[in-house]
Amino acid sequence: MPVWRMRDFHDDDLDQAIQLWDQNGMDARAMPVFPISEVIAAARAGQPAVVAVVGDELVGVAVARADGDRAWVLLVALAAGWRQRGIGSDLLAELERRLRAMGVRRISALLPAEAAGTAALQNAGYRARDGLVFYETMDHVPAADAGLLDTLGGRVLPDGLWGSMAGMEREKEIVERRIVLPLKETELVERYGVVPPKAVILFGPPGTGKTSFAKAVASRLGWPFVELFPSRLAAAGGPAGLATALREAFADIVALESVVLFIDEVEEIASERSGMAADPGHMVTNELLKLIPGFRQHDEHLMVCATNSVRSLDPAFLRPGRFDYLLPIGPPDATARAAIWQRYLGPAAESVDVTRLVEASELFTPADIEFAARKGAQAAFEHEVVHRGGRPASTEDFLVAIREIRPTLTDAMIRDFEEDMELYTRM
Ligand SMILES: Nc1ncnc2c1ncn2[C@@H]1O[C@H](COP(=O)(O)OP(=O)(O)OP(=O)(O)O)[C@@H](O)[C@H]1O
Numbered sequence: 001m002p003v004w005r006m007r008d009f010h011d012d013d014l015d016q017a018i019q020l021w022d023q024n025g026m027d028a029r030a031m032p033v034f035p036i037s038e039v040i041a042a043a044r045a046g047q048p049a050v051v052a053v054v055g056d057e058l059v060g061v062a063v064a065r066a067d068g069d070r071a072w073v074l075l076v077a078l079a080a081g082w083r084q085r086g087i088g089s090d091l092l093a094e095l096e097r098r099l100r101a102m103g104v105r106r107i108s109a110l111l112p113a114e115a116a117g118t119a120a121l122q123n124a125g126y127r128a129r130d131g132l133v134f135y136e137t138m139d140h141v142p143a144a145d146a147g148l149l150d151t152l153g154g155r156v157l158p159d160g161l162w163g164s165m166a167g168m169e170r171e172k173e174i175v176e177r178r179i180v181l182p183l184k185e186t187e188l189v190e191r192y193g194v195v196p197p198k199a200v201i202l203f204g205p206p207g208t209g210k211t212s213f214a215k216a217v218a219s220r221l222g223w224p225f226v227e228l229f230p231s232r233l234a235a236a237g238g239p240a241g242l243a244t245a246l247r248e249a250f251a252d253i254v255a256l257e258s259v260v261l262f263i264d265e266v267e268e269i270a271s272e273r274s275g276m277a278a279d280p281g282h283m284v285t286n287e288l289l290k291l292i293p294g295f296r297q298h299d300e301h302l303m304v305c306a307t308n309s310v311r312s313l314d315p316a317f318l319r320p321g322r323f324d325y326l327l328p329i330g331p332p333d334a335t336a337r338a339a340i341w342q343r344y345l346g347p348a349a350e351s352v353d354v355t356r357l358v359e360a361s362e363l364f365t366p367a368d369i370e371f372a373a374r375k376g377a378q379a380a381f382e383h384e385v386v387h388r389g390g391r392p393a394s395t396e397d398f399l400v401a402i403r404e405i406r407p408t409l410t411d412a413m414i415r416d417f418e419e420d421m422e423l424y425t426r427m
């Protein structure tokens with residue numbers, strides 16, 4: 001008697017099924033033809049899907065999709081310790097029974113030569129056909145992802161966000177070299193054995209452009225951008241709820257074909273654990289720690305976490321193996337401020353002395369400069385509406401705006417940031 005049992009796939013099997021898929025798909029040569037998002041969508045839509053279980057453990061899963069009298073086997077995956085025992089053949093037999101009952105007469109499967117399911121197919125009497133070539137073409141957001149993206153509140157960002165980041169040349173260069181290029185230049189990456197990043201942390205004072213950088217990276221890669229809001233997940237119900245909500249969100253996210261996952265203010269869910277097991281924050285931090293390795297196994301998945309307070313993050317979170325890089329996004333220096341002023345002054349750049357604005361906005365972040373530029377333009381506009389003299393925006397309009405805005409940065413924040421840079425930067 002076999003120790004495994006066959007039954008239909010349930011939604012509760014999802015986590016374990018994804019893990020199996022990961023085990024079977026990690027090797028690039030054994031990468032399944034049908035992406036997990038498609039497999040799950042088929043199973044959830046009521047297409048034949050069966051699992052083999054031993055006790056509570058899921059040791060095999062097989063999914064097919066029928067279309068008239070023809071069906072495709074989308075997935076046959078077996079747990080590492082359970083291959084070569086006949087589970088694959090049993091799964092196929094179960095699938096076939098369901099397919100035949102639906103009127104299917106021809107069943108095909110398309111698997112990488114090294115995939116776990118090939119032995120099962122051969123044992124079950126499937127004939128391999130030589131001389132076929134597999135062709136495919138792909139839009140960036142596959143139809144199967146579109147609905148999921150919607151649920152997650154994700155979207156594909158417009159092109160050109162990278163180009164709209166003014167100044168910050170140092171940061172741009174690092175982000176480009178460490179993050180964008182290794183994810184874009186897939187062929188060179190392979191040739192040189194470069195390991196592309198899966199997860200990075202951007203740290204630095206508020207308003208310096210961490211969120212903007214994350215979006216700019218997604219824009220350059222052409223991958224959809226999904227932001228996880230810990231506060232919204234928490235609203236799903238209490239601290240235990242947050243850990244669960246986080247796990248569910250990750251299960252959906254890893255099913256996407258490609259994604260830049262952004263978690264802002266990550267210190268809210270990954271701050272240093274108090275050491276008390278009953279601490280509710282503890283559970284959430286632990287959950288996130290557990291989720292990262294699974295996330296890291298998917299190609300075309302990048303997690304970007306941002307924080308104003310890298311020093312309050314749990315040390316376990318920062319250990320190598322979880323995040324590839326910890327990159328500082330600092331306050332803009334004079335050159336960067338000049339570029340940012342130029343960018344936001346628009347036509348006023350013709351009539352004002354940018355150098356004086358740069359000097360007067362020493363502790364300003366890009367966000368502060370954006371706001372000051374807007375305020376100055378508004379003042380010049382209002383003056384013109386009253387006087388109708390045709391006076392262009394003046395340096396003074398913007399200096400007044402600068403004086404009215406309290407800069408985000410303080411000397412203490414800059415000192416802290418410099419210390420953090422010494423201690424935490426990893427690039
Ligand atoms: N290099 C830049 N060039 C032009 N605008 C910028 C630049 N960096 C940031 N900004 C603008 O500043 C504003 C704030 O930037 P952003 O939200 O990315 O900062 P942040 O570091 O994520 O801030 P927070 O810590 O508050 O989340 C945005 O409106 C963005 O357009």
Ligand SMILES: [Mg+2]
Nearest residue numbers: 210211264306
């Ligand atoms: Mg931000």
